[in-house]
Amino acid sequence: MSKRTSSSNGVAANTKGTSHTFESPYDKQKVLLELTTGHFSLVRALHMADYITEMNGFCGIMSVFSSLRYCLGDPADKGNLYLALAFLPFGLFFDFMDGRVARWRKKSSMMGQELDSLADLISFGLAPACVAFCLGLRTPLDHVLLTIFVLCGLTRLARFNVTAANIPHDASGKASYFEGTPIPTTLGLDAMMAFWVSKGWILDQVPGGVWFQGTALEVHPVVAIFIVHGCLMCSKSLHVPKP
Template identity: 45%
Template sequence: MSPRSLQLKRKTSDPELPTRFSMVRSFQLADFVTLGNGVCGCLSLMFAMKALITQNTDFLFSSFWCIPAGVMFDFLDGRVARWRQSSSLLGQELDSLADFCSFGIAPAVLGFACGFQKMLDLVILTYFVCCGLARLARFNATVAAMPTDGNGKVRFFEGTPIPTTLIIVAVLAYGVYHGKFWRFANPVYQHEGPFASFSQAFTPEHVWGGEVTILPGYELHPLVLMYAVSGTLMISRRLRIPKP
């Protein structure tokens, strides 16, 4: 038996190894609240995809509503942790992953679902997602060294907190509600194919703000720039926002 095999055998027989399902048993009440945030983010993604498949804006509004629900869970988990006087590294990582799903990926997918589907739109949406990911990673890596108050609470955020992307979702919801997106008008499937309606729904006059041509063959919807601004503010180190 090789030394590597002996090492693996010792590790698997180590009585100090965690038992099965120990991760679930180690969850605090606040962690379950955080999972509620993650559930909202997943549901938002699924409702957005369902909206595109069915061309039904009811599913799109359901997707919109999942984001403020996620904000509520994100607000509550910290309160519950302080109330129970319980916190852990697992809870911190779980919170970041749930935030990334609800306030990083989901808003970008909602932008795509509303019509930001040009190649340059996709570049900006991807930039926004990467900024959210980097912002959360930076917070986790530096939170131990950041100034805290008497209760051990971090005094300020570096860059805008990722839940502020709720503002983008609110803008999109307002636009859909007032008919500035989504103009599906009895598309003819039998002659133009099952996806022809998307070319009708997301023409320049059917996406809020229209589109501009940057280079021949490369168009951009100006409204998508709010994602670029949001992403840049999230990763800013000079912008410091007091933590409530």
């Protein structure tokens, strides 16, 4: 999860015949987004960092589709499962790069921050939960607990957007620490699941087996790892230094 900060470069532009003086790239983007006419006004409003953020979202969505393709195919063919896991580190790469590019070009915006959070939710929240489903966490209670995990990521990102400005920043505009574990740390869960796949510990062989089999409380105990990680993301007191 990268932090987007606004810069103070003055920019002038002409929109629909009216002259506007912009205090920052944020102001320019806001006017472009509010245009009711003009071809590709949304595309023109995006900064370079925003396009990199879109690639993060692309990786997350492709991971979800790869998970679905695995569920539709032969369970013994793990190609799509490995592909679903492989897309996620690339999502982290783009998540890292968008913040670097935004600070380098001194162009960031509220829209960029929102895009960043939405892309992170897909790549590091929804996509890992889909992979966990593919691996065999498929009981109704598993589904509820994985949903809670994703909602923890959603809540953590929303809180970040609200409180980011209150966290101390360095001279480059980068936040000094994260409140709670940042959502890209779910790559640790992805690494764990990749290890399970390599060992063949999927479907009926999921580590820990099944508890309360045949009842309404049937659950795979390893889903607790996702719940613990979700709680760490939502923690207020846990401060993780930002590299």
